[in-house]
Amino acid sequence: MNANLNPKLFDLDIELVPSRNGFGEGLVLAAEENDQVVGLCADLTESTRIQAFAEKFPERFFEIGVAEQNLATVAAGMALGGKIPFISSYATFSPGRNWEQIRTTICYNDVPVKIIGSHAGLSVGPDGATHQALEDIAIMRALPNMVVICPADSIEAKKATIAIAKNGKPSYMRLSREKVPTITTEETPFEIGKAEIFYEGDDVTIIATGQMVYRSLQAAEELKQHKISVRVINCHTIKPIDKQAILKAAEETGAIVTVEEHQITGGLGGAVAEVLSENFPVPLKIIGVKDHFGESGEPNELLEKFGLTKEAIIKAVTQVIRMKV
Amino acid sequence: MSQTALNIHKLEEKAVLIREDIIKMLVEAGSGHSAGPLGMADVFTALYFHVLNHDPKNPDWSERDRLILSNGHICPVRYAAMAHAGYFPISELKTLRKLGSRLQGHPHRTSLPGLETTSGPLGSGLSQATGLALAGRLDQAKWRVICLMSDGEQDAGNTWEAAMLAGKEKLHNLTALIDRNNIQIDGFTENIMPLESLRAKYEAFNWHVIEIDGHNMQEIIDAFNQAKAIYETPTVIIAHTIPGKGVDFMENKWEWHGKPPNKDEAKLALHELRTLQGKIKSEHQ
Numbered sequence: 301m302n303a304n305l306n307p308k309l310f311d312l313d314i315e316l317v318p319s320r321n322g323f324g325e326g327l328v329l330a331a332e333e334n335d336q337v338v339g340l341c342a343d344l345t346e347s348t349r350i351q352a353f354a355e356k357f358p359e360r361f362f363e364i365g366v367a368e369q370n371l372a373t374v375a376a377g378m379a380l381g382g383k384i385p386f387i388s389s390y391a392t393f394s395p396g397r398n399w400e401q402i403r404t405t406i407c408y409n410d411v412p413v414k415i416i417g418s419h420a421g422l423s424v425g426p427d428g429a430t431h432q433a434l435e436d437i438a439i440m441r442a443l444p445n446m447v448v449i450c451p452a453d454s455i456e457a458k459k460a461t462i463a464i465a466k467n468g469k470p471s472y473m474r475l476s477r478e479k480v481p482t483i484t485t486e487e488t489p490f491e492i493g494k495a496e497i498f499y500e501g502d503d504v505t506i507i508a509t510g511q512m513v514y515r516s517l518q519a520a521e522e523l524k525q526h527k528i529s530v531r532v533i534n535c536h537t538i539k540p541i542d543k544q545a546i547l548k549a550a551e552e553t554g555a556i557v558t559v560e561e562h563q564i565t566g567g568l569g570g571a572v573a574e575v576l577s578e579n580f581p582v583p584l585k586i587i588g589v590k591d592h593f594g595e596s597g598e599p600n601e602l603l604e605k606f607g608l609t610k611e612a613i614i615k616a617v618t619q620v621i622r623m624k625v
Numbered sequence: 626m627s628q629t630a631l632n633i634h635k636l637e638e639k640a641v642l643i644r645e646d647i648i649k650m651l652v653e654a655g656s657g658h659s660a661g662p663l664g665m666a667d668v669f670t671a672l673y674f675h676v677l678n679h680d681p682k683n684p685d686w687s688e689r690d691r692l693i694l695s696n697g698h699i700c701p702v703r704y705a706a707m708a709h710a711g712y713f714p715i716s717e718l719k720t721l722r723k724l725g726s727r728l729q730g731h732p733h734r735t736s737l738p739g740l741e742t743t744s745g746p747l748g749s750g751l752s753q754a755t756g757l758a759l760a761g762r763l764d765q766a767k768w769r770v771i772c773l774m775s776d777g778e779q780d781a782g783n784t785w786e787a788a789m790l791a792g793k794e795k796l797h798n799l800t801a802l803i804d805r806n807n808i809q810i811d812g813f814t815e816n817i818m819p820l821e822s823l824r825a826k827y828e829a830f831n832w833h834v835i836e837i838d839g840h841n842m843q844e845i846i847d848a849f850n851q852a853k854a855i856y857e858t859p860t861v862i863i864a865h866t867i868p869g870k871g872v873d874f875m876e877n878k879w880e881w882h883g884k885p886p887n888k889d890e891a892k893l894a895l896h897e898l899r900t901l902q903g904k905i906k907s908e909h910q
Contacts, residue, residue: 365790370783374787375756376742
């Protein structure tokens with residue numbers, strides 16, 4: 301491994317932090333650096349972690365109330381006025397409820413509004429399916445000009461926040477509510493659009509995003525004991541997708557498994573399939589939620605029920621290797 | 626005040642020329658909206674030739690007033706007013722809705738310098754104007770934000786979300802104007818979704834409300850001037866207009882909301898405009 305990951309990566313006492321915390325820290329840093337950064341929230345200030353920014357820069361923070369369409373369009377207007385607005389809510393509401401506003405006033409206008417969708421994925425847990433965004437990557441990925449990022453942990457979320465504050469583009473960042481293992485360190489490389497190899501191997505490649513990167517690393521570590529050499533790629537940027545890393549993996553390992561806490565329709569797996577099928581088709585397994593809504597339950601119970609576990613990844617890896625010609 | 630400020634009589638003459646160009650553009654395009662652009666020709670003339678602080682030769686001038694057109698479908702009137710003001714050649718108006726044109730069927734910000742935003746999907750303009758006004762206030766800017774809306778888009782929840790926020794934030798650098806022409810694409814507004822009392826609604830959201838005759842140049846100018854003098858509250862001007870104004874067979878007909886004239890209708894429309902609906906005999910060309 302050369303990605304400077306957490307030395308305690310496979311220890312039982314690895315630190316657990318929600319990725320939304322990294323956004324909260326990153327936004328304060330980005331705002332200290334650039335006074336054009338402003339924050340807007342739709343009545344979820346504490347839980348989306350924009351609160352630290354709101355307390356430090358009250359004159360640059362705007363509470364919009366429960367009005368996600370307004371959240372997106374007011375931010376578009378502020379961006380037209382030269383600001384770099386970060387808007388935070390739960391992903392089901394923003395970018396869920398305000399998709400057309402994002403399409404027209406942010407993407408078609410090509411203004412640098414940063415959409416922060418917290419509480420994405422099944423791991424929202426007991427709140428149930430209404431609050432578990434599983435379609436957000438698909439609806440954001442389809443939009444021209446949009447950058448889509450799903451960090452693996454809080455440190456990466458912090459780096460991504462600072463990076464999107466500077467990229468000058470409409471950007472969507474997907475965050476989790478639940479605490480997830482901190483697998484990266486401050487030294488781990490992060491560049492928008494550049495997927496990183498987190499685990500070296502040459503029999504098969506797992507391309508994962510968000511908290512599924514950790515489970516994929518666990519799967520790779522276990523498969524190593526069975527003499528299966530697995531490459532794990534952290535694909536934090538889903539758009540623009542890192543074609544080069546995907547094609548290199550296809551050529552060098554000959555089979556791919558993708559893993560995401562999202563519908564299999566239109567997500568990371570779809571993005572990878574688009575690259576492979578047109579350029580270098582190899583056997584592919586897509587792990588995600590299979591055209592279902594979630595439900596209430598503890599995060600780990602839900603991930604198990606919907607097949608987003610280390611065991612499911614191991615099974616898919618062994619299947620996809622058998623498909624290799 | 627604009628560098629090209631004209632007196633009232635000259636403004637009225639300019640509005641007629643803009644109406645003529647709207648008809649010419651629409652017949653050339655073969656699709657588009659007729660009633661709204663004609664009905665708003667006087668407001669656009671007042672804005673581009675008197676009210677707005679702008680520089681057509683320097684559309685990105687940082688001190689310009691920001692004009693947001695929320696109901697993007699009436700863009701023929703904006704394009705015509707911009708061309709007459711000198712943003713681009715009048716001859717370019719005939720490219721409306723054609724492949725490769727900067728004059729998209731609904732306005733696209735990055736296609737044409739001088740457009741402040743992309744619009745068409747209704748109900749999103751007032752909130753963008755509110756965001757711009759917030760940005761201007763943060764920068765202690767002198768420029769003002771003007772947002773033009775249709776009455777039909779007062780049906781949209783997003784409009785009222787914005788109205789609530791602008792009232793909360795006391796955005797006195799924001800002036801909205803509603804084209805109260807009483808029609809929308811499916812019929813008369815009060816049949817589709819009753820809006821009255823619009824005045825009471827906006828007052829309840831902490832806005833200052835002015836009602837005017839949207840075809841009276843002096844009233845239009847006075848209303849925007851009054852809005853500048855109002856402190857600690859945004860202003861909305863409810864401009865009562867006649868859809869299709871200036872062309873007898875289009876006036877007050879909701880059927881003309883969303884279609885262009887054919888060649889014969891355009892000829893008749895231009896004749897009416899050039900003779901001020903028969904009041905003068907010497908038709909200019």
